[in-house]
Amino acid sequence: MPKNEISEDQVKHVASLANLSLSKDQLPYFTKQLGSVMDLFETLNSVNTDDVKPTYSITDQVNAMRDDIPQNWNEKQALLRNAPDVKDGLIRVPEIMQNRKNRDRESED
Amino acid sequence: MNYLNKNMTGVHKQLMNGDITSEELTKQTLDNIKKTDTKLNAFIDLNDSKALDDSKAVDQKGIDASSLLSGMPIAIKDNILTKDLKTTAASKMLSNFTPIFDATVVKKLAAAGAINVGKTNMDEFAMGSSTEHSVFGPTHNPWNLNKVPGGSSGGSAAAVASGEIIAALGSDTGGSIRQPAAFNGIVGMKPTYGRVSRWGLIAFGSSFDQIGSLTRNVYDNASILNVIAGHDKHDLTSSDKAVPDYTQNIKKGVKGLKIALPEEYLSDGTDKNVKDAILKAAETYKKLGATVEKVSLPHTKYGVAAYYILASSEASSNLQRYDGIRYGYRSKDANNLAELYVKSRSEGFGDEVKRRIMLGTFSLSAGAFDAYFKKAAKVRTLILDDFKKVFDHYDMIMAPTTSTPAFDLGSKTSDPVSMYMNDVLTIPVNMAGLPGMSIPAGFSDGMPIGMQLIGRPFDEGTMYQAGYAFEQNTDFHKHFPKIGGAK
Amino acid sequence: MNFITTIGLEVHIELNTKSKIFSPSPDEYGDEANNNTNVIDWGYPGVLPTTNKQVVADGITAALALHSKVNRHPHFDRKNYFYPDNPKAYQITQHDIPDAQGGYVTIHTGGKTKKITLTEMHIEEDAGKNTHGIKYSYVDLNRQGAPLIEIVSDPVISSPQEAYDYLETLRQIILFSGISDVKMEEGSMRADVNISVRPIGQKKLNNRIEMKNVNSFNYVKRGLEYEEKRQRQILMAGGTIQAQTRRFNENTGKTTLMRTKENADDYRYFPEPDLPSLDISDEWINELRDELPEMPSKRKHHYVDDLGLSSYDANVLTQTKQMSDFFDQMIKDGADAKMASNYLQGNVSAYLNSNQIELKDTKITPKNLTTLINLVKKGTISTKMAKKVFKAVTNGVEPNQFVKKHGMVQLSDPSQLKPIVDNVLTSNPQSVDDFHNGKDRAKGFLVGQVMKKTRGKANPQMVSKLLSEALNK
Ligand SMILES: [Mg+2]
Ligand SMILES: [Zn+2]
Secondary structure, three states: OOOOOOOHHHHHHHHHHOOOOOOOOHHHHHHHHHHHHHHHHHHHHHOOOOOOOOOOOOOOOEOOOEOOOOOOOOOHHHHHHHOOOEEOOEEEEEOOOOOHHHHOOOOOO | OOOOOOOHHHHHHHHHHOOOOHHHHHHHHHHHHHHHHHHHOOEEEEOHHHHHHHHHHHHHHOOOOOOOOOOOEEEEEOOEOEOOEOOOOOOHHHOOOOOOOOOHHHHHHHHOOOEEEEEEOOOHHHOOOOOOOOOOOOOOEOOEOOEOOOOOOHHHHHHHHOOOOOEEEEEEOOOOOHHHHHHHOOEEEEOOOOOEOOOOEOOOOOOOOEEEEEEOOHHHHHHHHHHHEOOEOOEOOOOOOOOOOOOOOOOOOOOOOEEEEEHHHHOOOOOHHHHHHHHHHHHHHHHOOOEEEEEOOOOHHHHHHHHHHHHHHHHHHHHHHOOOOOOOOOOOOOOOHHHHHHHHHHHHOOHHHHHHHHHHHHHHOOOOOHHHHHHHHHHHHHHHHHHHHHHOOOOEEEEEOOOOOOOEOOOOOOOHHHHHHHHOOOHHHHHOOOOEEEEEEEEEOOEEEEEEEEEOOOOHHHHHHHHHHHHHOOOHHHOOOOOOOOO | OOEEEEEEEEEEEEOOOOEOOOOOOEOOOOOOOOOOOOOOOOOOOOOOOOOEHHHHHHHHHHHHHOOOEEOOOOOOEEEEOOOOOOOOOEEEEOOOOOOEEOOEEEEEEOOEEEEEEEEEEEEEEOOOEEEEOOOEEEEEOOOOOOEEEEEEEOOOEOOHHHHHHHHHHHHHHHHHHOOOOOOHHHOOEEEEEEEEEEEOOOOOOOOOEEEEEEOOHHHHHHHHHHHHHHHHHHHHOOOOOOOEEEEEOOOOOOEEEEEEHHHOOOOOOEEOOOOOEOOOOHHHHHHHHHHOOOOHHHHHHHHHHOOOOOHHHHHHHOOOHHHHHHHHHHHHOOOOHHHHHHHHHHHHHHHHHHHOOOHHHOOOOHHHHHHHHHHHHOOOOOHHHHHHHHHHHHOOOOHHHHHHHOOOOOEOOHHHHHHHHHHHHHHOHHHHHHHHOOOOHHHHHHHHHHHHHOOOOEOHHHHHHHHHHHHOO
């Protein structure tokens, strides 16, 4: 039995952050599985990490950058061909404003 | 054409001598795959007509004496982009996706004259250890069709082990080349992080992912790394260190080599037959003039938890781009944008991918970041330091690749934790970005056992040298599976 | 009840690099939809970002221009959210360790000088563009990956007018630093605005209202004025301010609710694993510091204190770096400061306006304009002639050559003019009488006659002088 039970509400919240929906049957199924993985995660609590710096990347490269030289790879037509729905060179999606959650969204930057 | 008894040097000679043309070889390879794969399901897609065209072109130009891969059929894992050839990552999400550019490794192989005959099966988005999480169905282990081939590069491993192909590319984020190599009794190398360009590799865990090859022997493997390694201006994390010729010193032996044997890798969790095989291998190395001493990598047991936090977090972000808008699967019955996102993703991803996305999303979410993501990144530092300490005194580490041989199909699919624990011995290597290679080291009830060699960063040369020496003094690589039944 | 207003601004400025921040696609405005895009900009499977070195350099330049502390080890992070104009569903930005921290902008506002302190600045990628139609929306990814610098002020701005003055000054500094053209009409400077109002005496800040992506300084000011008033009214009526994101409606001048902050987004920031770490060296910073142009405030002081211009003139000349650089070069070439200033504000500005072009796109050079001014100053040509010469200068013609070719040299030599003056006096006795009878206008007529005889080449001042001498004998 998982010690660190994750609640169905938490799983629902996480799924919605990830734009996934879980059916009525899936929710308890995933909740149980994620709970047992979370138990595994809890084992890290027994490691003393005071004064330990996190490692986020292990490449040996530093200051790898590109010069500011513009290149057009001329991929526009191929990109548009792969898109599920296009019109006049634009990618077409269902109306953004229609949905309340998204109507309130603006491009972030 | 079946490659069970072959190596690349031999096939190259046949091509050079004109005993066979590349076109004939390619055709026979494709024919054999079509026959054998009805049992294995190692391939998602064959490159039939294009492969034949490419081989004809090589024949016309003439086999390149300086390139072992000239006119040589190979296979490519289906998370590596191939221009104009479907690349699906074994996901419904990309089941209709045709890349418009080649991965850097694919370009390099083509430049060396290799013929890509097809794309191999895998766990969806490389998330899994059994190749059961594929929208195209599981791959079977050629040594026993009821067993898994390991994963996520299970298709590549089964294809090579069964003789369908002489070599295949795989990718390794937490063991996805080495574990299937071990389960299939072949050689699989995950190079140092940054040794091989990731441009064109469908990202899973960006700070872990590396491309490598699965081959029938060590020499072939070194020959392929010679071709695919090197800096790429498209991948800023790829190393600008010079690429040595990995075959140059391969026959030098292991005399004077200081090998470490970490005791945590031979714990009670490790199967007795596996343990015995590794201890026996240690004796072999000693006989060949190396020293083998026990060492400790104390944070090994935390690797799995830390890895599943970090890699899943990176994956959750990497896989957000699959939204049905610009390419890939788009749900047919979405009435608005929110539905388009949710339905395309919920219908397009399989369960294991969803699990990892949710684990990663959770680990990064407000309030969880410090306790999960950052904590795991700190544990990663400790694992890295463990290795550094050992490499202050030793040239290489030897260990089992997996704690058990291949398990039964379906036996772990509903228990993610036990599935995840499968990678306990391979994950630390990815955490530290080190090169790791699995080579055949024995059998347990007819199923292969793999030995893992772990090297210093960018010291693949020493590992090939040690791997070659072991191979030349053992005969595990000379056993072949009888497809359809036990040996 | 009296109130205190607290305003903080997050300003996004698009940099003028040639390629995008993480892809080599051209960074150009106004091209056909999706023309300047590649697999990276589309967030394709298997692609990786590559950092444009110039963008990192520009970030350091901005930091230096704004007196900020450059971070030696900035790093990029991913900000995760889904939106059609955000193809990877994450934006690469700097969250944990930004490009630079601190710094300030000195503004002149309401007759006083005030330092607006800065929290931090970071570089990041812009998103694509959505347009909304009926039933469908459309995505153009040309702008996806355009390099941005985001400058975050401390909440120390205390009025809408101050916010406006801050934006103007910031715009000028950025313009002078050379990292952006700051073209408002292309949306290359946009502000996210935070405002919080509380009664005087109350220590704790009330909840703040945010307005996103306001792309004109006037809208910022009007939006803030509306919000200031709205929040004051709520407080006077005994209400409380809710944390909200609101939108400024340009047509009504009002702000409307977009969303409340309770369902705040969870961006799940984490370090970008695809980009290696940065280690900014002293050498690089010093190099960029050496290349940093003098900022407008310093130039203004120089113009007033050293060149004797009025502060009005100094302000006008430092409106753009182009104009100020041009003026500086004229001074170096030996132009009189006041004359150069007048010429730039007069003839040159009129020329630019009527032709709708920028100084850099004309054929006018500091050298030629200086030569022209000196010809006038020495009296070699008249101001009237100067108009013709200026026209030639706008065509790239050297003034000395033009003057010579058209025989436009002014007649100023008294020994040459005296016989003509004498001749005019003898031919016009009536006018000489009129002058002596106190009709001053008669002198004007006589000057005119001399001018006519010399076909306009005579120096009028000299003619007038000679006439006076002769008449008063
Ligand atoms: Mg930002
Ligand atoms: Zn921003």
